[in-house]
Amino acid sequence: MLQVRNLAIDVAARRVLSDASFTVSPGDKVGLVGRNGAGKTSLLKVLAAEDDPAAGLVLRRGTLGYVPQNPRPRAESAQTALSHILSGRGLDRAAKRLEELHRGLEKDPSLANVERFSEAEEKYRHDGGYSGESDARRIVTGLGLKPDRVDLALGVLSGGERRRVELARVLFAEADLLLLDEPTNHLDSHAKSWLMDFLRNNRGSVIVVSHDLILLDEAITRVLHLDGGRLVEYRGTYSQYQQARRLEEKRLTSLAVRQEAEIKRLSLLAEVMRRQTEKRARTAKAIFKRVDRLKAAKVSAPKRERKVRVRFPDPPHSGRVVLNVEALAKGYGGPVVFREVTFEVERGQRLLVMGLNGAGKTSLLRILAGKTEPNSGRFRLGHGVSLGYYAQEHEGIRAGVPVLAHMRDQSDADERVLRALLGTFSLTGDIARQDAGTLSGGEKTKLALAQLVAGRHNLLLLDEPTNNLDPPSRTGVALALAAWPGTMVIVSHDPEFVEALQPGRVLFMPEGRVDYWEEDLLDVVSMA
Secondary structure, eight states: OEEEEEEEEEETTEEEEEEEEEEEOTTOEEEEEOOTTSSHHHHHHHHTTSSOOSEEEEEEOSOEEEEOSSOOOOSOTTSBHHHHHHGGGTHHHHHHHHHHHHHHHHHOOOHHHHHHHHHHHHHHHHTTHHHHHHHHHHHHHHTTOOGGGTTSBGGGSOHHHHHHHHHHHHHHTTOSEEEEESTTTTOOHHHHHHHHHHHHHOSSEEEEEOSOHHHHHHHOSEEEEEETBEEEEEESOHHHHHHHHHHHHHHHHHHHHHHHHHHHHHHHHHHHHHTSOHHHHHHHHHHHHHHHHHHHHOOOOOOOOOOOOOOOOOOOOOOSEEEEEEEEEEESSSSEEEEEEEEEEETTOEEEEEOOTTSSHHHHHHHHTTSSOOSEEEEEEOTTOOEEEEOTTOTTOOTTSBHHHHHHTTOOOOHHHHHHHHHHTTOOGGGGGSBGGGSOHHHHHHHHHHHHHHHTOSEEEEESTTTTOOHHHHHHHHHHHHHOOSEEEEEOOOHHHHHHHOOSEEEETTTTEEEEOOGGGHHHHTTO
8 A cells, every 4th residue: 555645756956746646555556657757766766765755745554565777686696596586575584594493403303493493394384485486486487587597696697687586586575565667678578478467467556667568558557647747647558548648638738729819819809908998998907817817727738749859970980890709708607608609790780689688698798898808709899990888787877977977978079069969868958967876767878878979989889778768769769770870789679679770680699690680580589
């Protein structure tokens, strides 16, 4: 149960929510929607008690599970993934205590030790300890983590695998209320489908932020739309919300036009009467007061969703061979993720990197970007190559550093030019002076992409660049990159984005096999 009353939220001195009130009852499935930067993530943080509101009241009853946009397991890297998931219900500690009591019983089978072990075992069984491991494995497998990876230490898992483990931990905990911020990011189509079923059948309440429209349509029963500081509630699925919102926007637009026409008519009438007889002048005065009341009560016509128009400048010239990779291998202390990966990328080519989760796609791009070292092998950039790297975890976005300073890291252009560039990604006004650490996930994505534009690179390494973007921004970025003649190495689970880019070749990981792109591969992009 969640009750919110007169809630107001500020982000970097900017009010993103005013006077919001709503209730989430047991079993409610709520979709929180809005454009990038509207304040969805900030609202979830306040509901999860991670941040304080500027005003208002949040009352929570029951247990709470929260998965932020970029969840990072709060555990020792040596802890296994399975143990971390079990910790969602405290079963990891209970199992450890049961093991200690069992060892004590073997050393000293006294009546006291037998009773202590029996009591602990009974509680463990009552809390679902013996079935807990199978439940945990079922959840994490549903989210797309290979069964043999569950028993590995967290420290050897990839970033995407660790995110799945953290999501599995929260789902396993069976909280009364789940707050999920973009939970489908980095999930393939099978994992998304499994998550849809889980949320739909979950007995608890859910508030989910997602740009995955299929998830919203199938799993929720209410929509909260956040825009311009206002929160408006719609009953029904996402499709029903879209239809209701279109009708409401049409009604408000029509009402605004009628009100404006009436204000103009009365203003003109009063102006004419004001210059006539004294009696008519008094009537005109009354009409002017009526006009003032109409203006005060006038509704604003809904703003149309702004199209994002981005242009990547033509890249500087480079040699024919842009990137040469020879026998790269990478592991993290456990089994080797990939070995003997060899390929070459020529000027203007677009190489799509495909593979199941944990196949090493992100690890490969991090090596090529100079962020981590390979276990063996080497790579070389060609003559005149300038490399730009988009990291899916926004590791280049530094908290405490203003947005404009991030742009100056990439370009010596004057502030007016950099602000104009930020504006093409809808990062306008005071956002340029805002602490980049306070941006939403979608805004951080836009800032990272704006940095790539400012850097004027001719080789782009793109690791899931459309994650966190709202649909208009995703379309704008796809069209801009599709028209850009530079060289790209891309990791993406977004079929529409990949289709727009039309890659020429595909690198299959972890085997390192290179082949030509075929349209049939679009069917497996979301699964690889």
